[in-house]
């Protein structure tokens with residue numbers, strides 16, 4: 001049996017998404033910037049997708065800027081804040097995805113801003129009192145805090161942070177790459193300047209996503225070229241990607257509460273089974289369903305000398321999981337998130353991440369393999 005439990009790294013493309021993309025890939029080849037019928041047909045597909053995505057998020061279509069994915073959208077949010085909004089101070093956390101953390105560091109190294117890192121607790125929750133203290137500087141500030149951590153699943157209370165940012169006149173960006181398509185967003189209510197999306201995290205294609213920019217936040221572009229995306233992002237559009245993204249949104253949101261309930265049950269089942277088997281078991285990050293991303297479970301297993309073989313052996317058994325984020329090469333020693341929350345790095349850890357296509361049988365198989373692999377590897 002092969003079991004894929006690395007859905008926080010990426011998800012398989014839904015068959016309906018592939019079906020929606022194929023005719024576009026085959027037949028709609030016009031350049032959307034061309035004024036003839038071929039171009040207009042391509043442009044129409046893009047604008048239809050944009051309207052559909054905006055309707056789910058309760059925002060205006062013009063607030064959606066298509067990008068090559070989450071990394072570009074995060075880079076763009078931070079860069080335009082500095083370039084166009086006179087931001088001289090960025091507040092972020094030590095456990096952001098590198099798309100934010102390393103961009104903030106690069107802008108700091110370029111001498112453009114002052115960088116502050118907000119305190120977080122051992123579960124990855126942001127210390128809101130510390131955030132408020134940091135906001136009391138007189139500089140124009142951007143707060144960039146992720147909605148859900150991709151390695152440990154801890155959720156940020158978006159509304160509370162938004163209120164704090166508004167109170168201190170700061171801009172607010174949230175990396176919502178792990179939550180878009182998994183939770184509903186009402187941008188007519190939530191006061192936020194930027195959020196980001198990557199289609200491949202919810203059964204859409206790779207290489208496509210978007211940056212939401214609040215209509216009251218006036219920014220230019222960081223990718224110069226043609227006047228695509230109303231001048232916000234040069235480059236001929238990824239039409240079939242955009243259509244695939246919109247279709248993935250349809251599928252994600254047509255039954256989002258049922259998906260949430262179903263996947264949370266799988267996660268709770270795994271928590272209970274593992275707790276019943278291991279005496280000395282811990283979880284990295286938050287596991288309270290109200291404050292934790294329901295697709296992610298980061299388990300900290302008991303200590304043993306041979307633990308470095310743990311993920312490798314699971315892989316041989318057909319169970320694909322990750323030791324942190326995909327970008328940290330499966331080794332928890334590389335995880336800035338686990339280091340950031342002060343985790344015990346000598347203990348083996350695994351991030352199990354689920355999707356609405358994951359079955360209970362697959363989870364049970366993974367649990368059995370964990371048990372047996374653990375016995376064999378660590379005995």
Ligand SMILES: Cc1ncc(COP(=O)(O)O)c(C=O)c1O
Pocket residue numbers: 008009068069070071072074097099146148149150175177178197198199207209
């Ligand atoms: C929280 C978070 N932000 C950003 C990204 C980057 O997105 P993409 O892979 O589309 O560039 C990821 C994906 O790994 C992520 O999990």
